[in-house]
Amino acid sequence: MVREGHADSAELQLGVGPLLGILAAPGAFQCFLLLEKYSSLLNWFRGRRHEDLLISSAPDKYMFLSIAMAVVGIVTVLKWDRILPDSQDYLNLAPLPIRPHNILLANATAIGIAVVVLATAVDGASILLFPVFVTDASLIATAGPIDFIASHALCMVLASLFGFCAVFAVLGELAATLPREIFRACSSWLRGFLLAAFIGLLLAGFSGPTLIRHLERVPHSPVRLLPPLWYLSLYQSIQHRSSPAMAELAPMAGVSLGVALGLTVLSYGLSYRRRFAGVLEGVRLPSGRSVLRFALALLDCFSYRTSGFRRASYRFVIRTLLRNEAQRIWISVSVALGWLLALQSASSVVSPTPRSTDSLPEASLLAAPLMAAYLLVLGLRLAFEFPAALPANWIFRSTLNCHEHESLGIARRVILAFLTLLVLLPHLAFVSWLRSFPIAALQTVYVLALSLGLTEVLLAGYRKIPFTCPAPGFRENLPLQCFLQLLGFVGFARIGAELERWMLVEPVRLLLIPAAMSAAYCWNQVRLSNARVAGEIEEGLSFESCRSPAVQQLQLLDGE
């Protein structure tokens, strides 16, 4: 999806058609998944002739509302820097004889149009298809398709608008109230966490039935704070199918949208003044240095001691990850998502009375750090592929002899540094509190061993200095890559946790880990040595991005 040639960023560069297609895909895909559920013939066979589909379709409506909110929110977060005019616009527009309020109005109109187009793209397929499926499938009298389409469209558009306004309100208010440099320093982290929250919201869309049942049982549970439930309540109220618990939540949709919209307008006015008209005022201070100094110092503890290529590259990589916009967002998404899933997994089994050491921990608890580790390692590995200030890589190219250096160790060390600080140490502290230090140490070593194995697999053949090469094209393999990573995640977390549980039954089994790692290391050394002799591997640094596809066509017919 990343088009090569845009040197300075890892931003997605797509034409309007493909972009709208991608935005429409989740909703359209979900519609087609529901074809089977709403087939009137199948429902007749299943004996669901007397089912009120306006009620039983609530989980699907919840899913569509989650998609509408999350996709619009994600796009708004990703495009935040492009929404308001920036210094480049200011330099181009300010000298022209155009009044500032005309520029403001033009920009506001453009934002409005963009939101409408976005909401139409995201919601269009479901607005047309879903109500038709449901009304056609219904064997008892329900609302007509036009009424259904109208209520579905209204709620979906409101949910999309809320997704946009919520992001705008949060980021806009902070941009308007915080000092410019502080906002600049924390903006990308905040955007990363917002992205993770929207991804979480999207994933929670699959839990619609559970959430609705839970709300019915416990009307005042924290579940009621989930925004898609507000819009689902409004939806059901419009269709006169809301339960008492839902009816209570319905006004929240209007109130939340009103508040978000109001804050959006307010922050837009203030941000416009600060970001556009005041763009050239003041001196830029060190961006987030004070905020990040502690993190840098901690991560630098893992640096190479001796001067040279490896020390310079390690420190460069750490600073890029912490300071460059694209990398910061990427890492914060990986960390936030990893911890979100880990907490979700752990929270289901953590006992309110800790320090019981007699029983084995649940597999869900053991899987939690593995989930966080997997997403962090994968996130870092992918972040390495995104270029940062690519034209500036001349300093490496003109200084280094590419045949003399290797970057694999640097990438490995960076991953280990982040892993230690963000997963291993918190895990050690948590398990020490929950059980005891020796058990915590054993479990942490296990997570470390598996993470090192994963790192080695993901870094196989890595020859680049991170961020100094053009982004590789992976468009042709994207679905397969995603599928493989999903499988990898499930395997790493679930099988890894079960294996750990099996080893903890007889702790002597843990000795299998160093044995397996030594065997894998020896095998890899032999493999590399053979490949080197056969001239099958390239070594040294590379500043190119030639990535072999995950699936290769054999082109068997080419020789004919």
Add this chain to the structure above:
Amino acid sequence: MIDDRQPPVLEARGLTKRFGGFAAVREVSFAIRSRQILGLLGPNGSGKSTIVKTVTGLLEPSFGAILFKGRPMGDDLTEYKRALGYVPEQPELYGFLTGWEYLEMVATLRNLDRRLFRKKASAMLEGLTLYQSRDLPIGSYSKGMRQRIVVIAALLHNPEILILDEPFSGLDVASALVLRRVVRLLAERGKAVLFSSPVLEQADRLCTHLVMLKRGSVVASGSINEMREGFAGLDLEAGLIQLTEQLDADHIAESIAAATTTC
């Protein structure tokens, strides 16, 4: 004193660089000796930066060779790169690093002792009036400040060969003056300097030797004195324009002014 009989430190022989079917540089040869400042002079698009990028190893030549102390530079690339200090035409830097961090990175890449780095970098930053701004991110620097950082980065490791691609671009008068004197002093202390510029005045003030380029080919070369003598009565500027541009500046200026004032 420059001794033209001593072996060159850096030599280009029949250098040709093609981009597809287009030859940006054709059969260019020159040699730089210790204490020489060789100027590559020519209008925009004459191939100066391509030659510089090829000499620094950023581009592979299509034909020809670059010799370092008489041997192809690829024979001991590490040694060659260690001997090289390079100031590129565009000061592309990592904007999220501070000036100090960038210099520290370059010094570490070049295995410079940390204490020596601090001493050198502080002195150079003071000299080029950047010391106060050393802890600001480079993204906030002006073009001139970036240019000065690049110059310092090129000088930190005491290079034997200094390659400067339009180094005065963006510099203020004082910094340009300081840099010019630094380059001259370094040449006097035995460095070989390759200096590329489209501005004759700068080359005239600084260089001991010149290579004039037009559309990727050498049209004249020699020491400054030899060039002056070769133009037989014309000054350097007139000689350069005659060799490279062959344009009627007065006529062009008249047509642009007329177009501007047309209502």
